[in-house]
Amino acid sequence: MTGSLDFATSEEQQAVAGAVARFCETHAVERAARDTEGDFPLELWRALAAMGIFAPAAPGYEDAGGALELQAICATLGEYAFPGPVAATYAALQVLTGVTREQVMAGDALVSLSGAGDTLLPYGTVAGVFLIAGDDGIHHAEPASAPAAVRTLGGEAWGRAALTASGVLKNSARGLVIGDIARSAYLTGIAARLVRETSEHAATRKQFGKTLGEFQAVSHPLADCAIAVAAANTLAHAAAAAFDARAADDLSPDPIAAARRLAAGAINSARRGALATAYACHQVYGGIGMTLEGPAFHLTRRIRQVASEAPARSREQSILLADAGLGN
Numbered sequence: 001m002t003g004s005l006d007f008a009t010s011e012e013q014q015a016v017a018g019a020v021a022r023f024c025e026t027h028a029v030e031r032a033a034r035d036t037e038g039d040f041p042l043e044l045w046r047a048l049a050a051m052g053i054f055a056p057a058a059p060g061y062e063d064a065g066g067a068l069e070l071q072a073i074c075a076t077l078g079e080y081a082f083p084g085p086v087a088a089t090y091a092a093l094q095v096l097t098g099v100t101r102e103q104v105m106a107g108d109a110l111v112s113l114s115g116a117g118d119t120l121l122p123y124g125t126v127a128g129v130f131l132i133a134g135d136d137g138i139h140h141a142e143p144a145s146a147p148a149a150v151r152t153l154g155g156e157a158w159g160r161a162a163l164t165a166s167g168v169l170k171n172s173a174r175g176l177v178i179g180d181i182a183r184s185a186y187l188t189g190i191a192a193r194l195v196r197e198t199s200e201h202a203a204t205r206k207q208f209g210k211t212l213g214e215f216q217a218v219s220h221p222l223a224d225c226a227i228a229v230a231a232a233n234t235l236a237h238a239a240a241a242a243f244d245a246r247a248a249d250d251l252s253p254d255p256i257a258a259a260r261r262l263a264a265g266a267i268n269s270a271r272r273g274a275l276a277t278a279y280a281c282h283q284v285y286g287g288i289g290m291t292l293e294g295p296a297f298h299l300t301r302r303i304r305q306v307a308s309e310a311p312a313r314s315r316e317q318s319i320l321l322a323d324a325g326l327g328n
Helices: 011-026 029-034 042-049 067-079 086-095 098-106 172-204 216-249 257-290 297-309 315-323
Strands: 110-115 127-134 137-143 148-151 157-160 163-168
Touching: 011 029, 011 067, 029 297, 042 098, 067 086, 067 172, 067 216, 086 098, 086 110, 086 127, 086 137, 086 172, 086 297, 098 127, 127 163, 127 172, 137 172, 172 216, 172 257, 172 297, 216 257, 257 297
Parallel strands: 110 127
Antiparallel strands: 127 137, 137 163, 148 157
16 A cells, blocks of 8 residues: 555545434434343344445445445444444455355344354344454354353343354455454444533533533543544544555555554554543443433443454454553
8 A cells, every 4th residue: 555544534434424323313223222121123223234334345345335434334323322243244244255145234144253262142142143253364153052141231132152163264354354443433433422422511510610521630531532532533544544445455465454453553442442431421420320311321331342342352453452561
């Protein structure tokens, strides 16, 4: 890849993000995000898929857009805390083929993507496709028995079962990069919303005759979170741009090397920034932030769950973590 990256959001990316936002507004996504007891909203998931939302960056769907469109979509889905295996689906569509791929694209089959050796399977009780992400790539897998239901913090039914893996699937490297970009964008979208709404609360809520935002102990952590989330979003955008520009390096030994390293930095930054945001915003809201009906809990629990869904670290992520003193 040559030249500099363009960080401007194109009209196409703005349009697709706007379409996703309108869908979320008209399909009661907020209610689904707050639900802690109901079944997985499969019809809502299928309706989202029917928009062609999972086609960008998928091999064979070049006309649907690339990783930059995918990033815009995932950031918007994150802003609405859309439930479901968003990042796992984008990753899976890089490696699946045939009927299985079409079922996932249409929303008829859900993907469970877990790390090597994991027995706790995201969406395991409702998934139709099981994948394992290891250091060597993405593997197709089958559960040894029907996954036993495990209720999670995010209010979604995961499953517990042992998996038997097959060989590494083609395009695994692409799948891992796209999964990191999608998950990073989702986390920055939801964290940005949380910072924005918490800041609005701090600007109007008064204590001791002043708004909360006038206290540095409130405003400074929120400013730090806003900076961290914006930085992670920039990294995700850079990774997406590098992935889309890979065609210029198709003859190189590793045409997505730049995208992979940027995506590794993005997911690390997005996790850290989003988790810090969840903590800081709960401090501002106080007790009301912990209530199911309150303004923050359905967002912070999704942040914690999505941050924990990421599969085993890639070599690049391990290197970046080690450089930051956070390895192991």
